[in-house]
């Protein structure tokens with residue numbers, strides 16, 4: 217019987233193995249350092265954007281969103297009328313009801329800022345579709361955004377950084393930014409011509425970014441959407457201009473009288489309409505489809521409500537809706553994720569951080585209600 221041949225193992229090259237392990241560690245560390253932006257300090261990364269939001273806010277507000285920090289949670293549902301099925305095969309556009317978790321907010325990094333600190337209001341929604349998918353969206357109350365690219369957005373943030381001596385943004389720097397960025401003019405003109413609304417309930421909220429809708433035959437079209445309120449628009453009153461927290465008090469009062477409604481209006485682009493530039497509106501004569509009614513019927517505080525731990529990343533979309541080629545969308549997704557990571561980590565490390573804010577908010581809202589009754 218012949219013995220099976222056993223081949224001798226090759227001699228082990230210990231230094232080679234150590235070198236290989238070292239190389240793997242270096243590649244991993246290099247990848248981490250690149251992602252964090254340490255190797256390329258001039259590259260625009262999510263940490264640079266979020267660090268700048270924090271610098272603009274002036275002091276830390278642990279546990280809060282790095283932008284749109286002041287807000288409140290809402291809940292309700294979306295009643296689809298089936299009309300939008302011609303544009304998208306998403307389950308959310310079939311005839312029927314979809315539960316919604318949402319959040320109203322004002323831009324800025326300070327959760328205790330006065331409501332008048334910005335002319336913009338925002339509505340963020342998470343549609344929980346019956347097939348398990350989600351549609352998340354963050355909309356502002358202006359039809360256009362101030363800037364076109366993430367780099368311009370970063371430059372705008374830098375220009376708004378508070379001056380070390382005054383603690384306030386340097387008006388000369390802001391003026392210089394706007395003068396050097398003519399793409400901001402449609403936004404500025406719109407804000408000038410449209411005074412802020414007197415309520416969160418009577419504002420329209422715009423997707424601003426374009427998205428791609430695909431129907432069941434595979435046809436794809438660029439779409440923007442607007443939540444149009446049934447409550448008629450009214451401008452902010454002089455009395456409200458002196459109130460710090462009138463928006464939440466007003467919303468609570470209106471909801472005591474019954475639910476609030478918006479229509480989801482889809483606007484379909486024509487060939488040649490820009491889908492990668494959020495500073496430009498599409499012409500008014502584009503096709504509009506009323507897809508159904510959003511009903512908001514309750515609020516909770518953002519410190520313990522269901523919206524607190526939601527990242528309203530606008531690129532979380534159901535089948536039948538996709539991001540467009542707008543460069544702001546990827547930047548938003550990366551920045552929201554990092555803001556979310558930081559704030560939820562802070563909550564986990566210090567579970568009581570929201571308690572002091574909750575009592576502060578309820579005290580200020582009681583004060584503002586008293587002031588409101590006096591005026």
Ligand code: HEM
Pocket residue numbers: 265269280281282283284287319320321338339340353354355356361366369422423424425494526527528544547548551552555556559
């Ligand atoms: C079309 C442009 C934009 C719109 C309509 C928009 C809208 C919104 C809305 C509605 C929220 C509040 C979400 C909530 O209530 O949880 C929000 C938060 C935020 N936005 Fe934007 N935004 C835009 C562009 C940007 C850009 C370009 C950046 C930075 C790259 C940015 C950074 C942030 C951050 C960091 C948050 C906080 C996210 C979180 O912690 O959940 N946004 N934005």
